[in-house]
Amino acid sequence: MNVSTVPLLDVIRSLAFVGDLAMGQPTDHSPRAAWLAGQLARAAGADDIDCREATTVALLRWSGCTANAPEFAQLFGDDVSGRKALLAIQSPGSGFRSGTRHKGSAFLSLSRIHCEVAGDIAVQLGLDEATQFALRHLFESHDGSGAPDGLRGEQVPASVYMAALAGDLDIFNRLYGLEQACKLIGQRAGALYPQALASLVVAHASRWLMALDDDPTLSGPCSLDAAFADRTTSLEILAHVIDLKLPWMTGYSRAVAQLASNAALELGLGAPGQQKVYRAALIHGMGRAAVPNMIWETPGKLAESAWERVRLVPYWTGRAARQIGSLAGEAEIASYAYERPDGSGYFREARADGISIEGRILAAAAALAALRVARPWRDAFAEDAAGSLLMAEATAGRYDVDVVRALLNKARPVKGRVPTAPLTSLLSERERDVLRWISLGASNKVVAQKLSISPSTVRTHVESVFRKLECTTRAAATLKATQLGLL
Incomplete structure (x- = not known):
């Protein structure tokens, strides 16, 4: 086995751990939310495949949050505390949307970065297309007011609703107690997620939370251990x-x-x-x-x-x-x-x-x-x-x-360390130069100065890079390029 090949579930759990840290949450938040999402899926009559999707989406819900940390920092100063505060907002709709309402198009742009990277992570992990689609639409709402594509109703994967409900229940119960948590979920029903799913959560919340506290191994009926057994991925x-x-x-x-x-x-x-x-x-x-x-x-x-x-x-x-x-x-x-x-x-x-x-x-x-x-x-x-x-x-x-x-002493590189050879033919040399600078956070103007070309030429190269890498954000381009050995 290649030294960088490890069990898939261990990488997913690690991504959840990093996501919880970045969101200012306890490091067991995402695993708890995944357990609750699995319970909700079962209560809603989901089969094993849909149950696995709900659990996986809840576990990887914050996997894209390192990608938009620079943008969050520009808006809130402290990106970790800023996210923590958004998740704690007691609003009838998305706290994320409410907290960025007076910041222009921040909700849409931050959502797009997060979701694109989360979806690309799912691709690189080899997850199924339904899970990829769900992770690309994490901030969609039942009433169509979400992002990044404004989907509504049944256009939004049920796993997205279940992950949101599970996350809200865990956070609100921890911060405000069960009664207030159920009240807030009821207020968001019909807007953020379907009334029927919200009602299921409210009806079972007390029992599920008690069972969760009695299951420290998180080995509930929708545990991913069996589903992802023997599957591996690159560290x-x-x-x-x-x-x-x-x-x-x-x-x-x-x-x-x-x-x-x-x-x-x-x-x-x-x-x-x-x-x-x-x-x-x-x-x-x-x-x-x-x-x-x-x-x-x-x-x-x-x-x-x-x-x-x-x-x-x-x-x-x-x-x-x-x-x-x-x-x-x-x-x-x-x-x-x-x-x-x-x-x-x-x-x-x-x-x-x-x-x-x-x-x-x-x-x-x-x-x-x-x-x-x-x-x-x-x-x-x-x-x-x-x-x-x-x-x-x-x-x-x-x-x-x-x-x-x-x-x-510059010991020689060990063979087999890089899983993917550089795809030098995918991008031109100039496109790689531009990508290298924007991956480091440089603006188009700065890149133009560094490479002695015009900003419009830089913009043309960036558009070409995005098109070839099939992405729309700097973070997604950086993630794909590093994985492909282009940086």
């Missing part, structure tokens, strides 16, 4: 979704994984060790979703309160180990990405003896990959300068000297 998909949150992180997790894998080989780790460090590197940024973009974009020194949130990034990554099955060991290693042998790292402030060799490799690889790329607070370092700086840090005790030496 790189998760890495690319993680990196979408910050445009200047495009390809970062993949770069760290390759560096870490090369160093593991150079240091003589066996195949299991190389596999673990490679996978851990791909997912080490999971906890980053919990920190608002406004903090990551800060050009100067962080305030203490902001720094405390950054310190929790590896903590949240480690917490993911409780939910993601076969990747638990890798998540534990990944949570050491910012520990340092001298005890100056975070979140544990572990010292050398408490950090495994895989953890020390990951920490150094993450640092080297970051130094080589520009950040909002500094320019990129040239390769030699980055290596010299990292070695100086290692000599001072902040990284493992032997690991850094192995990294800088």
Whole structure:
């Protein structure tokens, strides 16, 4: 089995974990909503296929939210708290729509980005066409006031309604209690979702919530364990979704994984060790979703309160180990990405003896990959300068000297690491140049300046790239291009 091939359900659970962090929700929100959606599907008379769809859609409902984090940050400042507040709005219609009512076309544009990426994720995961369609229409409403296509009534997949109802029940019950949750669902019935489904939820809510609390393994009648048994997918998909949150992180997790894998080989780790460090590197940024973009974009020194949130990034990554099955060991290693042998790292402030060799490799690889790329607070370092700086840090005790030496020896790439060969014939060289810049968050005007071409020419190339990649947003183009090896 390829080292990046893992059980499909573990990647889906990981995407749900990242989505909950990005939405400011408890990390069991999406699994709970998926369980409730399955109960609703059964109560509505759904067969096994439709039940699986409802459960899957509820679990992946927030999978596209890293994609529009930059746009959310522009509108709300704190993209994580902004989303959390929208989900808590007590309105007769969508809280998302209500919360963006005075922000122009924000509801439509944010929905389009989210849904397009969620649908593309479903394609890459190999999910069926019905599930893909549902994830591309997550914010549609029964009365036609939703997005991105204004579908109404039976045009909207039942799984979309069920996921919305399950999510509302879990959130409103947690925030306001069962009685108020049922009242709010009743107010939204007929507008956001069908009256009949809302009535089913209200009728069974108390019993379902009690049963859910008694089923910590979430192994209800619509559990996905049996449905997705023996199905696998590429772990790189998760890495690319993680990196979408910050445009200047495009390809970062993949770069760290390759560096870490090369160093593991150079240091003589066996195949299991190389596999673990490679996978851990791909997912080490999971906890980053919990920190608002406004903090990551800060050009100067962080305030203490902001720094405390950054310190929790590896903590949240480690917490993911409780939910993601076969990747638990890798998540534990990944949570050491910012520990340092001298005890100056975070979140544990572990010292050398408490950090495994895989953890020390990951920490150094993450640092080297970051130094080589520009950040909002500094320019990129040239390769030699980055290596010299990292070695100086290692000599001072902040990284493992032997690991850094192995990294800088440029160990040959390990065959089989990249699942898809670059499709150089799909885009022209100039189109790839333009795509590379827009994937990093550059505007058409900035791209024109960087490439010494006119903004109208940039726009023509962007339209061509979108057409060839069959997408309409920067985030979707970035996700597809990274998966195809075009970036």
